[in-house]
Amino acid sequence: MTSGQPLPQDRQQSLTIAQVAERTGLTHDTLRYYEKAGLIERVGRTTGNQRRYQAADLAWLEFLLRLRETGMSIADMQRFAGLRARGDETVADRLSMLREHRAELAERIRALRRNAAALDDKIDHYERLLDERQPGTDGPT
Amino acid sequence: MTSGQPLPQDRQQSLTIAQVAERTGLTHDTLRYYEKAGLIERVGRTTGNQRRYQAADLAWLEFLLRLRETGMSIADMQRFAGLRARGDETVADRLSMLREHRAELAERIRALRRNAAALDDKIDHYERLLDERQPGTDGPT
DNA sequence: GTAGAACCTGGAGTGTGCTCCAGGTCAAGC
DNA sequence: GCTTGACCTGGAGCACACTCCAGGTTCTAC
Structure with a gap:
């Protein structure tokens, strides 16, 4: 049941902001704040401009949370995310x-x-x- | 060298705010803020209204810093200090x-x-x- | 096709824990 | 007795990490 056949349409396991909020314990507002702050690269959107998070987005968020829980500041996470974005x-x-x-x-x-x-x-x-x-x-x- | 004879006058080892700041790593402002906030009982003063900290004040401060370093909020420290003041x-x-x-x-x-x-x-x-x-x-x- | 929930944006507001400031007083050395 | 640095007070300001708001759009279920 992990990757048998593609799910209907191609929204695979893309998640709404509410679902990500529930999984991470962050609020909608914090998720949007992190994106605005550049901690997360711009999340994909539906044609109606609503966010749809992919598994990779979630994994990155969970890593960020680990950094946060171990006391890293937003500023340092921004630096890290900036480096990551450069490849x-x-x-x-x-x-x-x-x-x-x-x-x-x-x-x-x-x-x-x-x-x-x-x-x-x-x-x-x-x-x-x-x-x-x-x-x-x-x-x- | 722990409590031989009394030191000259009776200012024993009373410390100025600058000396306490240096020993604790807090700033003058933070020390005054803690006193204003009720974390420290009102420190003794000279006739000219300048603070003179006694050994007991310093010990209490060091305990407070331990609470702070272990993540206790100011509000909780206020509660604790309030209980302590009641005896x-x-x-x-x-x-x-x-x-x-x-x-x-x-x-x-x-x-x-x-x-x-x-x-x-x-x-x-x-x-x-x-x-x-x-x-x-x-x-x- | 419509009601209601979920979502969007930019920007203002909040709580915590200090930190700084203005304007004045005090203390120690010369 | 005067200078200079340390100290005093009340209150304003700040950095951080969110959190909330208004006003509008989209999605989902019926």
Whole structure:
């Protein structure tokens, strides 16, 4: 059931903006904003000028979301998308952007883990405080 | 050298706003903003109305920064600071706020690690692409 | 062929977390 | 006692990443 015979007409698995919104968790407005901002290349339209997203559009969006979730700014995503639009000659540049982003992410994760450990200490501290003030309410024997 | 004899006068290790800015990495403006917003209780002043931060102020600030770095909003920090200002009776509430924040943080770290792994795959992909286009430029032998 | 939902555009508005400014006061060295 | 840099306040302004709006068009189901 993956690519047997072509589906009726040739709209294959093209998706409306509402369907993409549901799949990605973005809103219609955010999808249009990303397109306006150049994060997504102009999406194909119906004859009536309505967007129809293809599988490739969705895959790219999902990659963008990964960049966003790992803290990349819109400005940097614009840079990346711009390089991508220029084609294969920019592969090295894109790779170095990704490597740099990956390194920053590693550092951020390390910092979060340090802070998590400190939070754990603080939580322990509050637990002891609470035990002193209300001893024995933590369950019987 | 921790608490031998009292230092001259009684300004002990009280710090100016510039000194606190340097130690915390915050700006003067941000420190004043945090105070205005109620994240910090009103800091002690000189007779001439200039702020002098005590060790306890600094410790609290550092804790706030940990909350901020782990993604807590100003609004939630305000809630926490408000509870703290009400004293010991709010320890249980503060504890549960911290536990919730800690759990969210754990989830965020997990998500970041998943995304980091996906980024690594993408990086591998780009590295292979680059090798195909420019074989043998990765060093001799 | 028509009702109603979904979609379109350009542009204005919003929430968050600062950051800057004007106009004045204070403190430390000479 | 004067200069100069640090500090004060209230309030305006800003960057970012959306989010909403008005007014119009298109699509789908009947």
